[in-house]
Amino acid sequence: MTDDGEISVVNSIDFQINSGEVLGIVGESGCGKSVTSLSVMGLVPSPAGKVEGDILFNGENLVSASEKRMRQIRGNEIAMIFQEPMTSLNPVFTIGSQLIEALQIHRKWPKKKAQAQAIDMLKMVGLPRAEELMKDFPHQLSGGMRQRVMIAMAMICAPKLLIADEPTTALDVTIQAQILELMKKLNEETDTAIMMITHDLGVVAEMCQRVVVMYAGKVVEEADVKTIFTSPKHPYTVGLIQSVPDMRDKKERLYSIPGNVPKPGSVKAGCQFAPRCAHAFDRCISETPALESLGGSQKVRCWLYEDEKGVDIVDRTIS
């Protein structure tokens, strides 16, 4: 809680995305994944508030950037795709006019050139009969096709960073496989970095090079993807990985983390995970652990690793 009674839903987020990399952000519903990504875009919904700290994009601080500058950045250098494509497609305009408009606004391209690029983009995301599709309205397409159009729209200005918030959660697995394949291809071919927000650890293993695990508004662990799966450190990460039923091998009984996900702000002091943690000890209830580096790429926020810590990391708050 801050002084004026605001609840900080996202605390002390500190991570970076390197150019061309795919970073996964995982955590349970309500832990602050979407708020974090929206704040990068300068889009935090207004009652929830303001962003403290710095968001550096290519050395530029987005938190202090003007609204005009943010408008340039959004859609141009940083683009976003959502779980539900209709949130970013306008139902009353054709697919073509929406794609062309993006290029006209951000790139100041003449219509002809923009149109050719739009058609190329639709082909690139694997949509059949791209020319005809330009004249279609969003509702005429299936869910999987709309998701492709949204990706085309996000990628058309060749952004440096693509934020994908649960891009395949609403899709069936066979369609999800198509979309993930496409995102991988775009990442390889265009060197666009992707911030992949998901609750699906399978998607993370498949897509990401590095992973940030969030719990109750905080980053609790960060590491390269291999380390996260083979040597997770934070008790929450460990529990999360063990909770997932494995399709290839039937366990007698699943591991389960006891208790419920806390509402933001309900755990006032100490480690947010303490009420559910099997390893909690006195200190966990009274003192809040910081995100500490364990050397290499791994960082963890947990008192169990006090003795192993390397460099201190400065906390920041987005509230």
Next chain:
Amino acid sequence: MTEPLVKVENLKKHFPIKGGLLGKTVGEVKAVDGVSFTIHKGETLGLVGESGCGKSTTGRMLLRLLEPSEGNVFFEGKNVLGLSLNEMRKMRREMQMVFQDPFASLNPRHTVEKILEEPLIVHGMKDSKERKKRVKELLEVVGLNSYHAKRYPHQFSGGQRQRIGIARALAVNPKLIIADEPVSALDVSIQSQVLNLLQDLQKEFGLTYLFIAHDLGVVRHISDRVGVMYLGRIVELADSEPLYDNPLHPYTQALLSAVPVPDVEIKKERIILKGDVPSPSNPPKGCAFHTRCPQAMDVCSAKRPDFREVEKGHYVACHLYE
């Protein structure tokens, strides 16, 4: 093998598509188009498939929450579809349903106590004291506390609400529980709690489950046998081990290969299907999967393959195995 508790024969549900000025029927959605299976006492039969393939419609027809267009459903040998409304009400005592969205299925204005008492009243438990005692018992069985009885649904988390949904289904001591996507709306760590609870209850009360879900990992975990649906039909059905380790139908193979697995050591060979699932209002002729099947042959678009037992207990509908 134990005797079947449920036997479903050639079950169909065709929804009319209304159109035109007079609201005439202009076509039909073949939501379920000839499904047959049995569920044995004490087992869990899983039903998987992509959205819209007819899983929920199948489940709802077993309880006659939807009237089938064709086919038969036998429960302990009795044809459910021949029952009068009154007999059906009694039968519902034996078969209960747990839904995906625990919030939408619980009355927000009623306390948990009231929600759990309702099925008890319907099924004739008149003594209020006895009912309150049963409510307490039920809450404990599903891992909640008796003080939760006085609270309203919105005061619970998603996982707790699902526990209430399960308690309500258990209230009348059913034999069969049809669980339609019971953990799909829950977070991973809560999902495993609810799955464990369902397994514990099955052991304790000898329950039989029809478990409907689109998550293939969850279904493998909980099911003894699994049926895979595509466009209103079951295309493959087998014990879960052979189904997952040695899928025969090309659709099952593609579906399983499409699931991302949480393991970085493994790089899977993936079968990426082209295109979308066709509309059930106009399913492809012959084998409904032929428009996307990597192994389709000439015969596939002409003739609908029979659903046949190709290995012991392993059924598949595909011309490759005829």
